[in-house]
Each structure stands twice: as C-alpha cells, then as structure tokens.
Amino acid sequence: MTVEAASATWKFDFLDTVNADPQCTPACLKIIKAYLHFASEASPVAFMAKSELVARTDLGEATIKRTRKLLSKLGYIRAIGKTAEGAVQYRLHNARKQTIDEHIILVREKLAEDRREGKKRFRTRTAARGDQNEPPKNATGGSKGTPRSDQNERQIPRLIPRGILSEGRDILATNSESTGSTHEGQQREQSGLSETAGYAEMSRGDDSDEPIPVPCDQDEAQAMIEAICEGRAVPDIVRRRLLSMLRAGVLTPRMASNILGPLEDAA
Structure with a gap:
C-alpha cells in the first residue's frame, strides 16, 4: 500500500470512528x-484560524469551542x-477506534438478537391465535364451516345507464344502502338491447363521464x-380498443364519442 493510500x-x-x-x-x-484535511497519518498535526474553521464547518464560534473541548476530553x-499567528495546533489521534469497533459489534449482535426474539414472539402469538380460531372438524376431517355454494350466493345486479337499452329484455337494477345491516331493494325493468340503438341514446344518461357497466x-x-x-x-383496431x-x-360515453368522432369526420 502506498503512503497516500495508507x-x-x-x-x-x-471519520468512521x-x-x-x-x-x-x-x-x-x-x-x-x-482538521483531517490538513493532516496525514505520517504527520497527524493540524491547525487553522477560527474563522477558517467557521467557514469550513458552518458552525458558530461557541459551538466550535464547546466541541473542541469534547473532542479533547x-x-x-x-x-x-x-x-506564530496564534492558532492552536492539535495532534489528531484515533484514540477510541478499538472501543467503537467493539461497540459496533455489540450493537449489531443486540439488534440481531432483538429481531430473533421478535420473530419468536410473533410465531408464538400466531400459533396461539391459530389454535383458538381453528374451526371444529367433522368426522371426515373437514371443517364444519358453512359450505360454499355459488348458487346460494346473492348475485349483485349491474347498473345499466339510462337510455342504453330498449324494450324487449328483462334486467335487474339495484338501489341498496347499508348502515350497519344489509338492506336490499330490487327493481325490475322491462328493457332489451337493440342492435340499432344509436349511440346518441346511450349518451343520454345522467353523466356522460360515468363509465359504462362491464358486460x-x-x-x-x-x-x-x-x-x-x-x-x-x-x-377492427378501434373496435378492439373500445x-x-x-x-x-x-369506457365512458364521452370517451367513446371522442374516439369515434374523428372517424366520422374523416368519412
């Protein structure tokens, strides 16, 4: 290793210490x-005027005085x-290197031990909750929870914008609100989808920026x-995009109109 590298x-x-x-x-x-800027391992002595130290550290004179006393201690x-100009010369010595190295090792080991203990406590709590919350099992070994049946689940109706459908098909609309208990209200409308229904009718909904329901x-x-x-x-590329x-x-009526508008103009 060269002198400069050393x-x-x-x-x-x-600095690490x-x-x-x-x-x-x-x-x-x-x-x-x-101070290290002016010192080296071969000549660990440095000095500078107080004004220079203020400029290099952005510290006040009182803070510098107090800090140098702590570093000396x-x-x-x-x-x-x-x-000759009255600046104090200091010899720099990494006096606490071994102490701080040992301190770093102890802190690292303590943090690792805390993490291990935390994981151990977490596993213990999780296991305890698992035993308490595990549902009872029937004779065949399966849980006695409520059997799932997609046919028994309440189907959530889709909301259709006004004007998109014409007469000829039954749909189900819902208007329900919940304030602590579920209240269901269902309303049946007689309407159907017409292949000749114009987009102008589709956009007569309450809000042209409201997304069209997913088919x-x-x-x-x-x-x-x-x-x-x-x-x-x-x-076809436009149809696929829509x-x-x-x-x-x-997709909202307004977005569809913006996409189709230039095509109509170009035609």
Missing part, C-alpha cells in the same frame, strides 16, 4: 473532518502549541360495441 485509509477510519461514537455530536464529525485531539358476457359486449358504433364501418376499455370498466 493515509487515506487512516482518515476514513478516523467519530461518526459511530455515541458520545460525539454531529459537530464533532465536522470539526474532525476539517475523548482523546481525539490534543493541543500541542500555537503558531356480463361476450355476446353482450359485442352487442354494446355495435350499439356504440351505430353500424358504421369502424376499423371493447378492451369496455371490459376494463373505464
């Missing part, structure tokens, strides 16, 4: 860093004299796309 390593170790020292303040690190700096199957999706396109010669947005539940 000196750089010494400086980095010095001060940075990890629980008795040092952030100001300690700033002052040590400023911890053994990091030791005054060895003054220059329940492929046939309904195709029928809704035909109604939106009004039988015009719409390119169909994709419709299935995703993001």
Whole structure:
C-alpha cells in the first residue's frame, strides 16, 4: 500500500470512528473532518484560524469551542502549541477506534438478537391465535364451516345507464344502502338491447363521464360495441380498443364519442 493510500485509509477510519461514537455530536464529525484535511497519518498535526474553521464547518464560534473541548476530553485531539499567528495546533489521534469497533459489534449482535426474539414472539402469538380460531372438524376431517355454494350466493345486479337499452329484455337494477345491516331493494325493468340503438341514446344518461357497466358476457359486449358504433364501418383496431376499455370498466360515453368522432369526420 502506498503512503497516500495508507493515509487515506487512516482518515476514513478516523471519520468512521467519530461518526459511530455515541458520545460525539454531529459537530464533532465536522470539526474532525476539517482538521483531517490538513493532516496525514505520517504527520497527524493540524491547525487553522477560527474563522477558517467557521467557514469550513458552518458552525458558530461557541459551538466550535464547546466541541473542541469534547473532542479533547475523548482523546481525539490534543493541543500541542500555537503558531506564530496564534492558532492552536492539535495532534489528531484515533484514540477510541478499538472501543467503537467493539461497540459496533455489540450493537449489531443486540439488534440481531432483538429481531430473533421478535420473530419468536410473533410465531408464538400466531400459533396461539391459530389454535383458538381453528374451526371444529367433522368426522371426515373437514371443517364444519358453512359450505360454499355459488348458487346460494346473492348475485349483485349491474347498473345499466339510462337510455342504453330498449324494450324487449328483462334486467335487474339495484338501489341498496347499508348502515350497519344489509338492506336490499330490487327493481325490475322491462328493457332489451337493440342492435340499432344509436349511440346518441346511450349518451343520454345522467353523466356522460360515468363509465359504462362491464358486460356480463361476450355476446353482450359485442352487442354494446355495435350499439356504440351505430353500424358504421369502424376499423377492427378501434373496435378492439373500445371493447378492451369496455371490459376494463373505464369506457365512458364521452370517451367513446371522442374516439369515434374523428372517424366520422374523416368519412
């Protein structure tokens, strides 16, 4: 290792020690860093005027005085004299390196032990809750929970915008609100999807920016796309785009009108 590299390593170790020292303040690190700029491992002596130290650390004079006293107490700096201009010369010494290295190891091991204990307590609590919450089993070993039946589940009706359907087909609409207990209200309307239904009728809903409901199957999706396109010669790529947005539940009458508008103008 070259002299320069060895000196750089010494400086980095010095900074690491001060940075990890629980008795040092952030100001300690700033002052040590400023002095290390002028020192080396071969000549660990540095000095500078107080004004220069203020400029390099952005610390007040009172803070600098208090911090240098702390660094001297911890053994990091030791005054060895003054220059002709009156600046105090300090010898820098990484006096607490071994102590702080051991401190880092102990803290690392303590944190690891805390993590292990935390995981152990978590597993214990989880196991205890699992035993309490496990449902009773029947004779065949299965749980006695309520059997699931898709046929018995309440089907949630889809809301259809006003004007999108014409007479000829039954649909189910719902208007329910819940305030602590479930209240169901169902209303049946006589209406059906017309392949010739114009998009202008579709957009007569309360809000042209409200997404069109997602179709329940492929046939309904195709029928809704035909109604939106009004039988015009719409390119397949545009139809696929409209169909994709419709299935995703993001297509609104206004968006469909904006997509189809330029095609109508171009025609």
